[in-house]
Amino acid sequence: MTGVLIIGAGAAGAGRQRARGPERGQSIEQSVEVPFRVAAVGGKVPVAIEVNEECATCHGNGAAPGAQLRPCGECSGRGVISFGQGSFAVNRPCPVCAGRGSVPSERCPTCRGAGDTRVSRKVLITVPSGAETGAKVRLKGQGGKGAAGGQAGDLVITFTVTPDRFYKREGLDVVATVPINVAQATLGSRISVKTLDEKKVAIRIPAGTSAGKRFKITGQGIEKDGKKGDLLVEVTITVPETLTEAQEKAMREFAEAGGMKF
Ligand SMILES: [Zn+2]
Numbered sequence: 001m002t003g004v005l006i007i008g009a010g011a012a013g014a015g016r017q018r019a020r021g022p023e024r025g026q027s028i029e030q031s032v033e034v035p036f037r038v039a040a041v042g043g044k045v046p047v048a049i050e051v052n053e054e055c056a057t058c059h060g061n062g063a064a065p066g067a068q069l070r071p072c073g074e075c076s077g078r079g080v081i082s083f084g085q086g087s088f089a090v091n092r093p094c095p096v097c098a099g100r101g102s103v104p105s106e107r108c109p110t111c112r113g114a115g116d117t118r119v120s121r122k123v124l125i126t127v128p129s130g131a132e133t134g135a136k137v138r139l140k141g142q143g144g145k146g147a148a149g150g151q152a153g154d155l156v157i158t159f160t161v162t163p164d165r166f167y168k169r170e171g172l173d174v175v176a177t178v179p180i181n182v183a184q185a186t187l188g189s190r191i192s193v194k195t196l197d198e199k200k201v202a203i204r205i206p207a208g209t210s211a212g213k214r215f216k217i218t219g220q221g222i223e224k225d226g227k228k229g230d231l232l233v234e235v236t237i238t239v240p241e242t243l244t245e246a247q248e249k250a251m252r253e254f255a256e257a258g259g260m261k262f
């Protein structure tokens with residue numbers, strides 16, 4: 001009988017001292033991926049967390065419903081056992097009753113006597129605008145539930161910002177790379193660009209624009225601590241991979257007219 005109980009107590013781990021009053025819940029650290037746009041403008045991300053929570057069947061005492069609790073024979077109901085002698089004695093939670101001071105006549109079938117169960121919970125985490133990889137938020141009391149009236153633990157979330165195909169970040173500025181074609185680059189054009197909040201803004205590309213040139217859209221960057229960055233539109237120039245005969249002829253004439261080497 002006692003041997004069976006030791007297994008349950010071992011799973012519960014050392015340091016558990018239910019008999020000695022409220023116990024603070026488990027603190028949970030977890031990293032979460034945040035899409036670039038959410039990190040830039042702020043928003044919410046769902047996070048699934050695994051928490052140890054007080055078993056709902058036995059309310060943490062490890063006993064099956066209707067089971068009788070008897071004082072633990074190992075620790076005489078004290079919940080602790082002394083190791084060593086005299087002033088070197090150390091009190092440890094009793095391994096047989098897991099510090100509770102009592103043992104049930106039958107263990108709780110839900111938690112197998114451990115007193116707590118592993119629960120999966122979904123929480124929505126608020127991401128502040130301008131969040132960067134490595135930034136942490138501590139949500140007080142959002143970790144594991146406390147036992148016997150103890151405070152809940154904290155939930156500490158570390159952000160990892162995932163890259164975007166279109167945007168990249170430079171401080172509070174956001175750089176958007178936009179491809180234009182050779183005709184747009186040489187003759188000029190108007191193009192439309194999406195801002196971080198998914199509005200479309202038209203910008204004028206002047207004639208004679210080279211690849212890598214940046215155009216600023218003021219105030220459409222990242223807002224953080226009362227400051228606001230800009231959206232920088234950087235153009236790349238796409239060149240047709242194949243030309244029709246007519247296009248090739250026209251391009252040769254274009255180059256010769258301008259004295260361009262080819
Ligand atoms: Zn239980």
Ligand SMILES: [Zn+2]
Nearest residue numbers: 072075094097
């Ligand atoms: Zn005991």
